[in-house]
Amino acid sequence: MRHEERRISAIFQRAILLAMAAPTLAACADAGSVGPPSTSPPGTVGDAGSDATTTQSIDGGLAFDGGLHVDDGGICASHLIASEPVDTCGNYVRLPCGVPQGVVPRDNCYFEINDCASICPDTYFNCHAIGDSCLDGGAIVADDAGGVTVDCAICLTGVGRIPAGLASGAVAVAFVHPSPVGAYFARASHFEAASVHAFRRLRRELAQHAAPPRLLRAARRAERDEARHARLTARAARRFGAAPITPRVHPVAARALDAVALENAVEGCVRETFGALVLHVQAAAAGDRAVATMLAEVARDETRHAALSWSVAAWASPRVDAASRARIAAACAVAIAELRRGVDAAASIAPDAELARVTGLPSREVSHILLNVLEADLFATLPRA
Ligand SMILES: [Fe+2]
Ligand SMILES: [Fe+2]
Numbered sequence: 392m393r394h395e396e397r398r399i400s401a402i403f404q405r406a407i408l409l410a411m412a413a414p415t416l417a418a419c420a421d422a423g424s425v426g427p428p429s430t431s432p433p434g435t436v437g438d439a440g441s442d443a444t445t446t447q448s449i450d451g452g453l454a455f456d457g458g459l460h461v462d463d464g465g466i467c468a469s470h471l472i473a474s475e476p477v478d479t480c481g482n483y484v485r486l487p488c489g490v491p492q493g494v495v496p497r498d499n500c501y502f503e504i505n506d507c508a509s510i511c512p513d514t515y516f517n518c519h520a521i522g523d524s525c526l527d528g529g530a531i532v533a534d535d536a537g538g539v540t541v542d543c544a545i546c547l548t549g550v551g552r553i554p555a556g557l558a559s560g561a562v563a564v565a566f567v568h569p570s571p572v573g574a575y576f577a578r579a580s581h582f583e584a585a586s587v588h589a590f591r592r593l594r595r596e597l598a599q600h601a602a603p604p605r606l607l608r609a610a611r612r613a614e615r616d617e618a619r620h621a622r623l624t625a626r627a628a629r630r631f632g633a634a635p636i637t638p639r640v641h642p643v644a645a646r647a648l649d650a651v652a653l654e655n656a657v658e659g660c661v662r663e664t665f666g667a668l669v670l671h672v673q674a675a676a677a678g679d680r681a682v683a684t685m686l687a688e689v690a691r692d693e694t695r696h697a698a699l700s701w702s703v704a705a706w707a708s709p710r711v712d713a714a715s716r717a718r719i720a721a722a723c724a725v726a727i728a729e730l731r732r733g734v735d736a737a738a739s740i741a742p743d744a745e746l747a748r749v750t751g752l753p754s755r756e757v758s759h760i761l762l763n764v765l766e767a768d769l770f771a772t773l774p775r776a
């Protein structure tokens with residue numbers, strides 16, 4: 392584990408040095424002056440006002456408030472649909488009558504973040520048309536059935552693992568004053584709390600498959616870390632006027648080792664590892680002293696979690712068959728591609744200046760540099776078939 396942590400830390404250092412040389416981050420760091428935020432804390436909120444908006448079942452899907460659109464032909468009810476293959480980072484929404492009136496898509500099949508609020512269930516970070524609804528040139532069109540399918544991305548990098556069984560669509564952020572910074576931390580806290588479940592389950596499943604005690608101990612420590620992260624980010628959310636909603640995670644039946652290894656590779660070796668690196672960059676660039684200190688603490692923990700993921704992968708890989716290793720490698724390739732799309736998605740939406748300043752969120756250019764280094768130096772060492 393120590394060996395993996397040192398290896399990953401060395402790669403992170405190279406990536407961060409390259410990223411710091413990028414004009415956008417350098418400029419930010421120069422101005423950066425770590426200091427108090429310009430937004431005055433609007434106070435704290437409780438769960439009152441939380442808007443669990445899922446309401447009724449339509450055509451086997453879930454309709455939700457805000458998902459009803461009046462069109463020429465009458466009322467169209469958007470609904471959640473299952474993704475195939477399963478996408479743990481997206482809620483797929485079907486708009487049976489196409490793009491709602493008044494919604495103007497941006498380039499690359501993405502919608503404005505405000506329009507995502509009317510299209511998506513209440514947890515999302517961006518949304519974009521997919522499949523036949525998105526032409527190669529980036530235009531959104533109705534598909535053969537006359538509708539549009541939208542992927543409402545629910546994963547936020549840097550916030551840990553998404554556990555199987557995480558309830559989607561019925562989680563929300565309660566606002567006193569709409570604040571992008573508060574929303575960011577409330578969503579982060581939601582997923583940090585979900586990561587507690589992910590590591591608790593990982594520990595139990597590792598025990599069931601007779602993994603060495605050092606991995607079980609590390610998973611237990613990571614579970615405690617994630618609970619602390621959830622509290623830290625919830626505190627930050629409340630400071631900026633928002634509050635997280637506790638995640639609901641449905642029970643998952645005992646899984647075979649190949650399923651555990653696949654989830655670990657995608658959620659841990661790819662997503663959590665990239666998230667840890669992004670957090671280091673954010674900690675260096677955040678323009679708010681308290682936020683920078685918190686992000687640095689979380690980044691250190693997340694680097695250790697990344698090392699745990701890679702140690703679990705090294706232990707599990709020889710214990711699953713070649714077909715499973717091929718499936719895991721393919722799933723990782725999809726997850727890496729999804730990270731790239733996510734980076735581009737974030738860039739296609741006009742960034743909120745205060746959010747970028749307070750949290751040090753990296754630009755698209757910096758994010759691609761980080762991903763490039765990870766792909767070349769780390770992801771290339773993922774176990775293969
Ligand atoms: Fe983590
Ligand atoms: Fe975390």
